[in-house]
Amino acid sequence: MKIAKKLLVVLVVFAFIASMFAMAGCDAKSGKVKIGVAMPTQSLQRWNQDGEYLKKELEAAGYEVDLQYANNEVATQVTQIEGMITGGCDVLVIASIDGSSLGTQLDSAKKEKIPVIAYDRLLMNSDAVTCYATFDNYAVGKMQGEFIESALGLKDGKGPFNMEMFAGSPDDNNATLFFQGAIDVLQKYIDSGKLNVVSGQTDFATIAIMSWKTETAQARMDDLLTKYYADGTKLDVVLSPNDSVAIGIANALDNSGDFTVGTNWPIVTGQDCDTPNMKNIIAGKQSMSIFKDTRTLAKEVLTITKALGEGKTPVTNATYNNNKIDVPSFNCVILFADVNNYEKVLIDSGYYTADQLK
Ligand code: BGC
Numbered sequence: 001m002k003i004a005k006k007l008l009v010v011l012v013v014f015a016f017i018a019s020m021f022a023m024a025g026c027d028a029k030s031g032k033v034k035i036g037v038a039m040p041t042q043s044l045q046r047w048n049q050d051g052e053y054l055k056k057e058l059e060a061a062g063y064e065v066d067l068q069y070a071n072n073e074v075a076t077q078v079t080q081i082e083g084m085i086t087g088g089c090d091v092l093v094i095a096s097i098d099g100s101s102l103g104t105q106l107d108s109a110k111k112e113k114i115p116v117i118a119y120d121r122l123l124m125n126s127d128a129v130t131c132y133a134t135f136d137n138y139a140v141g142k143m144q145g146e147f148i149e150s151a152l153g154l155k156d157g158k159g160p161f162n163m164e165m166f167a168g169s170p171d172d173n174n175a176t177l178f179f180q181g182a183i184d185v186l187q188k189y190i191d192s193g194k195l196n197v198v199s200g201q202t203d204f205a206t207i208a209i210m211s212w213k214t215e216t217a218q219a220r221m222d223d224l225l226t227k228y229y230a231d232g233t234k235l236d237v238v239l240s241p242n243d244s245v246a247i248g249i250a251n252a253l254d255n256s257g258d259f260t261v262g263t264n265w266p267i268v269t270g271q272d273c274d275t276p277n278m279k280n281i282i283a284g285k286q287s288m289s290i291f292k293d294t295r296t297l298a299k300e301v302l303t304i305t306k307a308l309g310e311g312k313t314p315v316t317n318a319t320y321n322n323n324k325i326d327v328p329s330f331n332c333v334i335l336f337a338d339v340n341n342y343e344k345v346l347i348d349s350g351y352y353t354a355d356q357l358k
Contacts (some may be wrong), residue, residue, distance in 0.1 A: 032064040035305065036084030037119075038094045041072040044212070044244055045274040046294060047095065050120070053298035054093065061302055072211055074101045081105040085112055091308065093301055095119040097211075098171035099322075102126070115308050117301060122173040124322045131314050132329035133300045135292045137174045140334055141181025141241070144269040147288050147336070148237055149185055151267050159194030161236035164224050165201070166217060166249065168241040170208040173322075178241045178271070179204055186239070198228045198235075209245050217248030225256050235259075237267040243277040243289060246270035250285045261285060273337050273346060278357050281339050291335040291345050300330050 035058050039051045047069070055065045066084055070077035074097050084092060085108050092109055096102055099121050109116050110128035118132040148154070152161050163186075168175030189195040190202065201207055201224075209217045221238070229235050240246040246268050253259045259266070261284035270277050270289040280286040307314040316328040337345045346352045 032062060033090045033309065034064040034066060034088055036081070036087075036089035036092045037065055037067045038077055038081050038084065038092065038096075039067065039069045040077070040095050040097045042069045043072065044272075045276075046272050046292075050095065050294045050297065053295050054119075054301060057298045057302045058305065061306070063305070070097060072097055074098050078102065078105060082108070085109055085114060089114065091115050091117065091305055093117045093119050093305075094123060096121050096123055096172075099124040099173050100171065117304055118327065119301065120174070120297065122320050122322050122327065124173060125324050126322065127325045129322060129325070129327045130308070131304050131316070132320055132327045133297060133304060134174075134320075134329060134331060135297070135334050136318070136331040137177035138181040139331075140271055140290050140292075141178035141183075142185055143181070143290055143334065143336055144178070144239060144241070144271070144288075145182035145185025147269060148182075148239065148267060149189070151287065152237065154189050154194055157194075159189070160196050161194065162198050162234055163190075163195045163237045163239065164199060164221075164235065165197060165207050165239040166220070166241060166245050167204050167208045168245070169210055169212045170205065171210075172212075173320075175208065175212075175241060176204065182239055182241075195237075198233060199224050209241075209248075212242060212244045214244050214248040214251070217245040218251045219248075221249045221252035222255070225252060225258070229258070234264065235266045238269070240269050242271040243274040243286075244272075246277055246286050246289075247280070250280055253285070273342075273351075275352065275356055278337075278342060278346065278352070281337075281342065282357065284339075288336065288338040291337045291351075293332070293335070293349070293351065295351070296332045300332055304330070 037054050039047050042048055051067050055067050058065050068080040077097050103126055106126040106128035115130040118129050120134050123129045167179040238249050240249055249268055267287045270286050273289045273291045277286055277289055304314040316330050318329040318331045319326045320329045335345055347354050
């Protein structure tokens, strides 16, 4: 048994070193190690920042970077990743559109001994994922749930309150984790009747917004308002998983003409601290967001890439199971942001200038 274990360790180490050998290969033209960075879309602020910071960090460390955005189209991302593999990338950093749709490409990367770093979103159902750099996704949802709990005084027995819920894109593993974190806090209040979901729509599949689209979220909120709140029923809170969905919710509340900030505007949660959302927070149309400092995530990817290049095991602080393997992962820290602390969290930290939030 002991010998078998030792043999397994030797094999694993050997496989690891072999994959490093591949990574040490340099681009023929530039002589630099080339990193393929596949990003989902430029339509949301955060992915532009992610791409920009990653490119900056990696290039400053001497790597060549092939950064590509896929317009939220899975087929485009597939083609881009195939191109990165045949184009001689030594490492792949992938923020997937659909975490389960890249199996063939990940298999090819593995065959070519190219390490794959899943970026922000877990790559599912594959044993070709070397590492995962992300934020604590469950904690994001928990923070949103706890914000609602505290803002409404639910722990003190206050209520009942009326709530509607939204979740993120069903093809993104993060969306499930955000929802799980929030519902683990809120479910007991739903069960006790202190939180009343007037529409009755609480299951993930019904409340999920494909591709995190603002327009889809807005259409669903329009629909909920027309069907369940047009008679004057009070709406106290809307759980939104992120900022692109929160904008859709705020647009629908605005367009209905039935909600006024400071009077009956509901609590609306969010995530990402995108600039339009921070402006909404300042204007009272969103209650909170979660700051995921993409500069930290870019630095983490650099640290992982360097470790891989040096043949070391990257330092990790978490593990995520992708239905195939436990992926060694690094959770970066998340921060709560609202109207009271946004200057400290976002401006003093140099993430935004004051002008960007005016
Ligand atoms: C990210 C969120 C982002 C969402 C939509 C998720 O995978 O973790 O930060 O808001 O995608 O782009």
